Amino acid sequence: MANGPQALTATTVKAKVSRDDWVMRGGMVVIGIYLLVAVIFPLYSLLSKSFQDEFGKFVGLANYAEYFATPALFFSINNSLTISFTSMVITVSLAFGYAYGLTRSCMPGKNIFKAIALIPILAPSLLPAISLRYLFGAQGMIKELLMGESIYGPIGIVMGEVFWTFPHALIIILTALSTADARLYEAAESMGTSKLRTFFTVTLPGAKYGVISACFVVFTLVITDFGVPKVIGGNYNVLAVDVYKQVVGQQNFQMGAVVGMVLLAPALLAFTADRIVQGKQVALLSARAVPYQPRPNKRFDLIMLTVCGIVALTIVGLLGVAQYASLVKLWPYNMSLTLHHYDFDLRDGGSWGAMFNSLEMAGWTAVIGTTVVFTGAYLVEKSKGFTHGRGLIQLMCMIPLAVPGIVLGLAYIFFFNHPGNPLGFMYATMGILVMCTITHFYTVSHLTAVTALKQMDPEFEAVSSSLKIPFYRTFIRVTVPVCMPAILDISVYLFVNAMTTVSAVIFIYSADTQLASVAVINMDDAGEIASAAAMAMMIVYTSAGMRLLHFLLTRGIARQSQAWRKR
Amino acid sequence: MAKDNGQKPYLSIHGVTKMFGDFTALKDIALQVYESEFVCFLGPSGCGKTTLLRAIAGLDIQTKGHIEQAGQDISALPPSERDFGIVFQSYALFPNLTVSKNVGYGLENKKMNKADVKARVSELLDLVSLGDQGDKYPAQLSGGQQQRVALARALATSPGLLLLDEPLSALDAKVRVYLRHEVKQLQHKLGVTTIMVTHDQEEALTMADRIVVMNEGIIEQVGSPLEIYRHPASPFVAEFVGTMNFLPGIAGNDGTVHMGKVELHAREGVNGLGEGDEVTICVRPEDVIARDITSDTPNTFDAMVDELEFLGSFYRASLSTQSDDDTNFRADFSVNLVRDLGVKEGQPLIVAFPESRIRVFAGR
Numbered sequence: 001m002a003n004g005p006q007a008l009t010a011t012t013v014k015a016k017v018s019r020d021d022w023v024m025r026g027g028m029v030v031i032g033i034y035l036l037v038a039v040i041f042p043l044y045s046l047l048s049k050s051f052q053d054e055f056g057k058f059v060g061l062a063n064y065a066e067y068f069a070t071p072a073l074f075f076s077i078n079n080s081l082t083i084s085f086t087s088m089v090i091t092v093s094l095a096f097g098y099a100y101g102l103t104r105s106c107m108p109g110k111n112i113f114k115a116i117a118l119i120p121i122l123a124p125s126l127l128p129a130i131s132l133r134y135l136f137g138a139q140g141m142i143k144e145l146l147m148g149e150s151i152y153g154p155i156g157i158v159m160g161e162v163f164w165t166f167p168h169a170l171i172i173i174l175t176a177l178s179t180a181d182a183r184l185y186e187a188a189e190s191m192g193t194s195k196l197r198t199f200f201t202v203t204l205p206g207a208k209y210g211v212i213s214a215c216f217v218v219f220t221l222v223i224t225d226f227g228v229p230k231v232i233g234g235n236y237n238v239l240a241v242d243v244y245k246q247v248v249g250q251q252n253f254q255m256g257a258v259v260g261m262v263l264l265a266p267a268l269l270a271f272t273a274d275r276i277v278q279g280k281q282v283a284l285l286s287a288r289a290v291p292y293q294p295r296p297n298k299r300f301d302l303i304m305l306t307v308c309g310i311v312a313l314t315i316v317g318l319l320g321v322a323q324y325a326s327l328v329k330l331w332p333y334n335m336s337l338t339l340h341h342y343d344f345d346l347r348d349g350g351s352w353g354a355m356f357n358s359l360e361m362a363g364w365t366a367v368i369g370t371t372v373v374f375t376g377a378y379l380v381e382k383s384k385g386f387t388h389g390r391g392l393i394q395l396m397c398m399i400p401l402a403v404p405g406i407v408l409g410l411a412y413i414f415f416f417n418h419p420g421n422p423l424g425f426m427y428a429t430m431g432i433l434v435m436c437t438i439t440h441f442y443t444v445s446h447l448t449a450v451t452a453l454k455q456m457d458p459e460f461e462a463v464s465s466s467l468k469i470p471f472y473r474t475f476i477r478v479t480v481p482v483c484m485p486a487i488l489d490i491s492v493y494l495f496v497n498a499m500t501t502v503s504a505v506i507f508i509y510s511a512d513t514q515l516a517s518v519a520v521i522n523m524d525d526a527g528e529i530a531s532a533a534a535m536a537m538m539i540v541y542t543s544a545g546m547r548l549l550h551f552l553l554t555r556g557i558a559r560q561s562q563a564w565r566k567r
Numbered sequence: 568m569a570k571d572n573g574q575k576p577y578l579s580i581h582g583v584t585k586m587f588g589d590f591t592a593l594k595d596i597a598l599q600v601y602e603s604e605f606v607c608f609l610g611p612s613g614c615g616k617t618t619l620l621r622a623i624a625g626l627d628i629q630t631k632g633h634i635e636q637a638g639q640d641i642s643a644l645p646p647s648e649r650d651f652g653i654v655f656q657s658y659a660l661f662p663n664l665t666v667s668k669n670v671g672y673g674l675e676n677k678k679m680n681k682a683d684v685k686a687r688v689s690e691l692l693d694l695v696s697l698g699d700q701g702d703k704y705p706a707q708l709s710g711g712q713q714q715r716v717a718l719a720r721a722l723a724t725s726p727g728l729l730l731l732d733e734p735l736s737a738l739d740a741k742v743r744v745y746l747r748h749e750v751k752q753l754q755h756k757l758g759v760t761t762i763m764v765t766h767d768q769e770e771a772l773t774m775a776d777r778i779v780v781m782n783e784g785i786i787e788q789v790g791s792p793l794e795i796y797r798h799p800a801s802p803f804v805a806e807f808v809g810t811m812n813f814l815p816g817i818a819g820n821d822g823t824v825h826m827g828k829v830e831l832h833a834r835e836g837v838n839g840l841g842e843g844d845e846v847t848i849c850v851r852p853e854d855v856i857a858r859d860i861t862s863d864t865p866n867t868f869d870a871m872v873d874e875l876e877f878l879g880s881f882y883r884a885s886l887s888t889q890s891d892d893d894t895n896f897r898a899d900f901s902v903n904l905v906r907d908l909g910v911k912e913g914q915p916l917i918v919a920f921p922e923s924r925i926r927v928f929a930g931r
Contacts, residue, residue: 015628018645459659462626465646466653467673467724478661564662564704 015385020471024383028393031376035396037423038439042411043403049414050257063258073255076237077262083154083238084223084266087161091218092211094162095169098311101304103177104203106296108305114174116312119319121167122543124500124517125227127536128163130529131321132156132232139332141321152234160228163318165221166311169214176210177203180292209277216274220267224404226503227517231524239263240406244506247410257414260407271402319540326534341530342538349522350531351514355538358516361433362498362542366491369438369445374487377449378475382461401443405503412436413507428510440504441497445490452486453479484557492550496543577602577760578623578728583632585618585784592618593629594784603758605751607765607775611807615784616764617732623762624730625649637727652721656733658713660705666692666716667701673724691719694753711742718750722757729754731763735770747773768808772796780804798835802928805849812896814848815931824848824927827890829868833925840929847928852883854924855898857908860917867919875905875912884910886918 017025053059068074098117102110120128136143136151149155180203188198204211226240233241239259247256327337344350380393400408416427426432456479464474480487502517509518516539523532558565576599585593593615600606608616621627623634625646633642641649660669671688679687692698695715705713714734721729734750735743751774754761765771771778772792780787780795780803788800799805802813816824816831818840824831826848833848840846860867873895874885882905888894898918900910910916 012631013629013633013642015625016643016645016648018647020647021645457655457657457659459655459657460661462624462646463653463655463659463720464672466624466649466651466721466726467676468647469673469676470647474661478663481663561663564706 017385018465020465021384023470023472024379025386025389027375028379028383028386028389031372031379032389032393032396034372035376035393038435039396039399039403039442042408042415043399045414045418046257046260046407046411049254050261052254054252054254063254067255067258067262072237073242073259076239076242076259079154079237080223080239080263081266083157083161083229084219086154087158087165087222088215088218090158091162091165091169092173092214094311095166095173095214096207096211097304097307098166099170099173099177101308102174103180104292104294105301105304106294107301107308113308113312116315117170118167119315119540119544120164122496122500122547123164123319123540124502124520124536125160125164125225126231126502126517126520126524126532127322127540128160128318129156129228129231130520130524130533130536131318131325132159133529134321134325134331134533135318141332150234152232153236156232156234157229157236157238160232161222161225163315164225164228165218166315168221169218172214172217173207173210176207176213180206182290182292185292209280212277213274216270216277220270223266223270224263224406224503226406226506227521230502230521240404240503243406243410247413247507253414256410260404260410263404264402264407267404267407268402322533323537326530326537328530331530341528341534344519344523344531344535347523347528347531348526349528350519350535354514354519355516355535355542357430357513358499358539359542361430361437361513361515362495362546364430364434365437365498366495368434369441369494370487370491372438373442373445373490374449374480374483377446377453378479381450381453382471397446398443400439400441403440405440405501406506408436408440409504409507412504416508428508428513430513432508433505433513433515436504436508437498437501438494440501441494445493448486448490448493449483452483456482481561484561485554488550488554488557492546495546499539499543499546574601576600577604577637578762579635580619580623581633581635583619583622583629583634585615585622585627586630591784593622596632596784596786598779598786598789600760600762603760605754605761605763605774605776607763607771607778608781609765609768609771609775609778609808610781610787612766613783614781616766616779616781619781620730620732620762620764623728624651624653650726651728651730652724652726653730654714654717654721654732654734656736658705658717658737660713660716660720662705664704665701666697666703666705666708669705669716670701670719670723672720687723691723694722695719695749709742710738711746714738714746715749718753722759727760729759729761731761733764733766736765736767743770750774772808780807782807797924799849799926802847802849805926805928810852810897812848812850812852814850814894814896816846816848816927818842818844818846818927827888827894829866829888829890829894831866831920831925832922833927834922835926840927844929845931847931848920849926849928850896850920850924852897852899854921855886855896855918856921857898857900857910857916857918858904860919864919865922866925867917870916870918872910872912872914872916875910882910886916889915 050063051058051060053062101107102114132151133140135141136146136156140151143151146155184202185198188202193201224240226244229236229238229241230244239262243256243259243263246252246259325331326341327339329336329338329340344352344354376393376397380390380397383390412432415421416423416432418424426435460474460478461471464471500517502521505515506518506521509515516535520532520535523529523535578600580596580598583593583596584591596619608619610616618627622629625641625644628643633640635641636650661672664672667688670691671684674684674687688701689698692701695718697712697715697719700708700712705716708716717734735746738746747770763774775792777789778792778795779789782803788795788804790798795804795808799808805811806813814826816826819825819830820842822832824833824846831848869889870886871889872884873887876883881902882900884898884900886896886898904910908916
């Protein structure tokens with residue numbers, strides 16, 4: 001210790017990278033490359049395609065100029081915005097009323113109401129559209145209610161979208177409303193504040209961010225949805241269907257890319273705005289808050305029960321119509337019941353094979369997706385150093401939420417079908433469907449994983465390294481078991497969405513890998529509407545079965561681990 | 568553990584600086600820790616004590632400077648290549664593993680057979696008096712028991728250095744006092760070199776062989792608990808450890824200081840101060856005496872008892888010097904003293920600041 005220390009102190013210490021660090025960084029590079037291939041490169045292909053002519057020559061903004069010079073195309077922007085805004089207002093209002101009844105009243109049957117409201121999540125967006133045809137179509141059961149208006153157009157689209165987006169809005173608003181502090185209400189009451197004023201000064205401000213967030217979510221879901229307008233849109237053109245028509249109908253890939261880019265704009269805008277709003281949200285419920293407990297009030301409870309009852313009946317009714325229609329021999333001429341329409345192999349555009357393909361695809365998506373997402377989130381959350389790489393990966397994890405499925409699917413064609421792409425072998429395989437679906441639903445899964453990981457003690461990794469135990473061992477033995485509920489949530493989320501999604505996969509399925517949701521569209525196109533309804537119901541039952549399995553598994557795990565899980 | 572008995576330091580820290588962006592968390596720290604010593608890093612939150620501990624552990628490696636452990640330069644090594652056990656404030660026990668599995672976690676990687684691991688685990692559990700709790704999960708134990716499991720886990724691999732990061736702060740007061748004693752005894756028994764971070768001066772005073780008082784990224788003083796308490800090296804240490812009267816004064820000649828009209832002699836002297844310089848006179852409330860004062864007693868003066876506050880085992884009195892520029896100070900008097908001398912609010916009292924108990928710092 002003579003001169004050494006002095007000489008050493010002058011220079012910056014360069015930390016030796018441990019074996020753990022190398023493994024983590026290696027893992028992050030792998031995840032980073034995966035995200036580049038699955039998200040960034042395809043989107044870049046789409047972007048560049050929109051600036052090319054049909055021979056691949058760069059033409060600048062020519063395609064865009066053509067787009068805006070064609071009224072038939074750019075009118076869709078207005079149409080899309082109109083139905084998205086209308087659906088948003090209706091859905092969020094209904095969801096708020098429903099959530100208000102569930103959280104602030106003493107009406108009976110709350111659990112059943114909650115369960116019913118979540119059913120539409122299990123269905124492809126095509127299902128409400130098919131039901132609406134049976135109800136309000138040319139030979140509809142109650143078409144008189146429309147007073148001569150046609151269901152094929154904005155009315156049908158909005159009705160279908162409200163059904164399909166209702167649970168998404170409900171979950172968000174329910175969370176916002178259930179985190180109320182009873183003390184604020186007591187304070188308001190003790191000051192003699194009227195019920196109405198309390199609603200506007202306490203309830204609404206408390207739920208403000210939830211409502212705003214629900215608005216963005218519904219708006220984005222509707223403007224990017226392909227299923228409902230495809231089935232019931234008639235001649236009312238919207239952006240998502242335009243993309244499909246340009247590519248599949250007219251084989252005009254450049255124009256498809258342009259419409260995709262146009263569709264990306266509002267989705268990206270809504271996404272950014274939502275992020276900003278959420279950043280402003282602070283925890284309103286402090287640890288010392290007293291949860292609000294509603295008190296019985298006969299009149300109010302009855303009103304809420306009526307509101308919720310009507311909404312719940314509508315949901316069950318639409319589902320029931322699809323189920324009934326799929327069993328009727330020949331609507332409306334021969335109303336006797338038959339299982340004939342479930343014989344998908346006899347139908348144009350459908351087969352039982354599609355159902356099995358869907359199961360296979362959803363299974364792989366759940367298994368691979370959960371593994372990739374959770375490992376990726378763990379590495380991003382727990383690794384040290386590598387700051388820029390980590391920030392980049394986090395950004396890439398957020399992008400998929402802003403990308404409409406139909407745009408993602410189109411981007412995948414351009415990227416994987418490009419003759420120069422060494423990954424071209426994936427085109428028209430099950431692999432590309434799985435990859436595309438994982439990507440489509442990556443962000444929500446990632447955020448679920450991050451939330452669970454943030455609740456872990458940040459020192460687990462430090463303790464392991466002090467005990468000379470490699471991090472991956474602690475990951476397997478501690479992190480994964482502790483986060484198991486979140487891992488199951490992610491896998492069932494991926495499975496159900498893989499079963500119901502249409503938009504992203506409609507471009508990239510092949511004859512061998514047709515999916516159930518795509519079969520619904522194809523059978524509907526071929527006029528086999530009863531079979532389309534039957535297939536849609538099969539998807540609902542499969543998703544519901546998976547949800548039930550998830551529920552039982554989660555309960556089993558909770559029982560098994562109650563010894564060590566607190567609370 | 569005296570620091571200059573010719574022992575070789577087990578851990579030496581030289582010129583350690585840690586930057587977080589533009590913020591300097593540690594400034595050129597130098598410190599030696601000796602074999603089997605129990606050292607406490609004491610300071611307010613944000614003083615850099617945890618940062619220094621994490622640098623020693625390799626969890627947040629210092630920006631500059633170097634650290635040597637048992638003769639080996641460990642400055643740049645990752646935690647997994649250093650030799651230490653660590654207990655965090657949160658304990659970081661693995662919730663899904665039993666107490667035995669937690670304690671034996673670090674043994675699995677060593678090539679030990681199952682029976683040996685089991686024996687070692689039960690030995691450790693006995694050591695922390697949890698012999699019969701091995702099959703429980705951490706959530707089923709009390710905070711104090713969890714803390715002991717964390718300690719047993721950190722000691723399982725017989726590390727050369729034990730690092731404790733505020734290990735007792737999450738516990739309630741009674742358990743904390745009991746565990747102080749337990750941890751200290753255990754450390755003494757095993758003879759493992761230990762560094763503990765704490766913001767609790769009482770904890771540091773009762774447990775440490777040596778205390779390192781830190782403030783704003785630098786070491787203010789290193790010394791035994793008694794040294795730190797009796798001879799604080801700076802006003803910061805004087806204020807942070809124990810209770811202290813800070814009284815304004817003026818330096819006189821030949822080592823005296825003036826507090827208003829009262830002239831005081833300080834045994835430790837007033838080095839480097841010229842006559843007339845402003846000084847701060849420090850005296851602890853419990854060092855103010857009122858009993859057995861004679862005309863020979865130095866530093867005696869008349870004071871007025873302004874307030875008398877009963878605190879159970881003693882009284883805390885607020886007094887003022889009876890001069891034009893009223894100086895207020897506090898004194899702790901025993902219940903006996905108050906009774907025997909008949910101390911009352913609003914009454915005068917003759918008090919003295921013992922020469923050996925006065926500290927004088929330059930400036931105010």
